[in-house]
Amino acid sequence: MCSGCGNCVVQFHTKPLSSFVIVSFLLSGAVGYSTYSAMSQEKPCTFPEDATWSFKIFCYIMLACAVVNLVFALFFQMQVWKQIKKLISEDYTANKNTNQTLEMQEESYASKLQSVGGDVLAQARQNAAQLGGTGTSPEEEEALEEEKRAIQHRVQSTTVQAGFKKTFMEDFGVLIFFLVSIGILVVCFMTKNQVVNEKSIDCSDKEWEGWACWTGMGFFTIPATYSFLWLCCGKCCAKAVPINQQDLDDLLGTGNGQE
Numbered sequence: 001m002c003s004g005c006g007n008c009v010v011q012f013h014t015k016p017l018s019s020f021v022i023v024s025f026l027l028s029g030a031v032g033y034s035t036y037s038a039m040s041q042e043k044p045c046t047f048p049e050d051a052t053w054s055f056k057i058f059c060y061i062m063l064a065c066a067v068v069n070l071v072f073a074l075f076f077q078m079q080v081w082k083q084i085k086k087l088i089s090e091d092y093t094a095n096k097n098t099n100q101t102l103e104m105q106e107e108s109y110a111s112k113l114q115s116v117g118g119d120v121l122a123q124a125r126q127n128a129a130q131l132g133g134t135g136t137s138p139e140e141e142e143a144l145e146e147e148k149r150a151i152q153h154r155v156q157s158t159t160v161q162a163g164f165k166k167t168f169m170e171d172f173g174v175l176i177f178f179l180v181s182i183g184i185l186v187v188c189f190m191t192k193n194q195v196v197n198e199k200s201i202d203c204s205d206k207e208w209e210g211w212a213c214w215t216g217m218g219f220f221t222i223p224a225t226y227s228f229l230w231l232c233c234g235k236c237c238a239k240a241v242p243i244n245q246q247d248l249d250d251l252l253g254t255g256n257g258q259e
Helices: 002-014 018-039 055-095 109-130 138-148 157-170 172-195 208-216 218-232 245-252
Strands: 102-104 151-155 241-244
Touching: 018 055, 018 208, 018 218, 055 157, 055 172, 055 208, 055 245, 151 157, 157 172, 157 218, 172 208, 172 218, 208 218, 241 245
Parallel strands: none
Antiparallel strands: 102 151, 151 241
16 A cells, blocks of 8 residues: 555656646645635625625635636646657657657666566576476566566656647647636735725735635636746756656557567
């Protein structure tokens, strides 16, 4: 169980936009907590009757946006990774290699030790076969699978940035979210003005209702900041992404990997 959880964390962390997903989760948590705290006050903030919407409706909108933001962060990361794999597949189809999209990872000390261990296991299996043994044991088969899952390639940073650009420019779901996030920014700004309105009752921009407005603006500012950095400063943001041999074989449809 611990090994499986560790592998999941490693796979998530090495995918593009993993930091964006983490920040989005933290933002949604902050918005949810501040909004719920504002609603749960003994004397909640109350807007005047001529306001466009009540503070309670604003809170419901923020809670809904917090959930949508979580879904979008995972969706955005998944779509970018999907576009990256598509670029790798197209490179292999066009050139019969992946030199334009992938690069070999430098072998680490741990990988060298693993290679030595694999050679020892192979020699042990050969000796067992000569002595009339059963061959590969379940433990050895598991070791072979772990060896194949070892990271051997890296997606070039230019390919990672190209996948991000293609997703940002062409994905309809991303377009809808950014349009909605602009609307949320306007809603938060207008609500903040109502919070400091003299006609509002029990409202203060320094209390939870003020924090709900400020954190809600992050639904636009954080994705916009990430998009600007990735589009205009790809070398410092779009780093090379590792991909293991087993996933590469599945992607390219090659049983034994690339030559």
